[in-house]
Amino acid sequence: DVKVTQSSRYxxxxxxxxxxxxxxxxxxxxxxFWYRQDPGLGLRLIYxxxxxxxxxxxxxxxxxxxxREKKERFSLILESASTNQTSMYxxxxxxxxxxxxxxxxxxxxxxx
Amino acid sequence: AQRVTQPxxxxxxxxxxxxxxxxxxxxxxxxxLFWYVQYSRQRLQLLLRHxxxxxxxxxxxxxxxxETSFHLxxxxxxxxxxxxxxxxxxxxxxxxxxxxxxxxxxxTVIP
Numbered sequence: 001d002v003k004v005t006q007s008s009r010y011x012x013x014x015x016x017x018x019x020x021x022x023x024x025x026x027x028x029x030x031x032x033f034w035y036r037q038d039p040g041l042g043l044r045l046i047y048x049x050x051x052x053x054x055x056x057x058x059x060x061x062x063x064x065x066x067x068r069e070k071k072e073r074f075s076l077i078l079e080s081a082s083t084n085q086t087s088m089y090x091x092x093x094x095x096x097x098x099x100x101x102x103x104x105x106x107x108x109x110x111x112x
Numbered sequence: 113a114q115r116v117t118q119p120x121x122x123x124x125x126x127x128x129x130x131x132x133x134x135x136x137x138x139x140x141x142x143x144x145l146f147w148y149v150q151y152s153r154q155r156l157q158l159l160l161r162h163x164x165x166x167x168x169x170x171x172x173x174x175x176x177x178x179e180t181s182f183h184l185x186x187x188x189x190x191x192x193x194x195x196x197x198x199x200x201x202x203x204x205x206x207x208x209x210x211x212x213x214x215x216x217x218x219x220t221v222i223p
Contacts, residue, residue, distance in 0.1 A: 031209055040121065042198060042215035043156075050209075058210070090156065099144060099202055099209045103156040 003027070006091050006104040013111050019078040021107050023091030030096045032074035034058075034066060037088040037106070049074055050096070081111045115139075116201050118214035125189045126222045133184040133217045135173075135199030145175055145182040146200040146211070156198070159184075169193070189221045 007022035025032065033048040035058075045058030047066040055066050063085060067075045074093075078085055091104040115138045125131045137145065147159040160168045162175040162182060173184045182199060199214040 033211070035213075040215060042118075043213040045210065045212075048210060056210075092156075094209055096209060100146075100158055100161070101148075101211055102158075105155045 004091055004093050004102050004104040006089075006107050008107050009105065011107060011109045013078075013081050013109065015082060015111060017078075017081050017111075019081050019109065019111075021076040021078075021089055021091075021109070023074045023076070023093075023104055024072050025074075025093040025102070026072065027093065027095070027102075028071065029093040029102075030071075031094045032068065033092040033094075033101065034064075034074065034076045035090045035092065036060070037090055043090065046076065081109075083111050085109065086111045116199050116212050116214040118197075118199055118217050120217045121215065122218050122220070124220045124222055127191055128188050131186050131189040131193070131219065131221075133197050133199075133219065135182045135184065135214060137180050137182065137199075137201050139180075139201060139203065141203060142177075144202040145173070146202065147171070147173055147182075147184050148198045148200055148213075150196045150198070152195070159197070189219075191221050191223055194219055194221045 003026045005024045013019050031050050034046040035043040037043050044060050046064050049055045049068040065077045089107045092101040094101045117136045145162040149159040150156045171186045196216050196218050198216045201212045
């Protein structure tokens, strides 16, 4: 079974803090993705990466950055957290040829 | 631009009744279409994809290119079908295989 692991299930941070969300996959997938999930808005893509050190902006990259130094790990960084970044964050990975995304359990971030 | 529309945010049906979750898309090429499901307290997971032409947990979805729709159907709803359902589109590209998700439909099956 594909395993996508997000390091934290719940996080509470203060406005202005730098926040790191970590995601690790164990299936040697080329592609990794970060989404935020909000009621009524569905899943919106923040960033994705199709190779180590490669990144592409998604639909809502403002206020976020990412890092992919190793194939199995994809980090989402909030440089200066704001209250409007309170959300559920989902990480996913996929193998290019099979084009099925596998999701982590999610990190619920609250910014106070 | 790619877009996926799920017109119903909430859908309630009685157990044993047929259920249809609507999905319409706009895309100029030939995309791949998917249905993902999220049960309470579980992670988002693939339910089915159009190229597989499978029936999963009694659900089927037919891609109608003329109407640009990919509606999810089940003839007899069960209580365990209560979940959030997302329709997704993936353009066929050489890199990234980006997905575009709809806003989701929350299905409640009433006992």
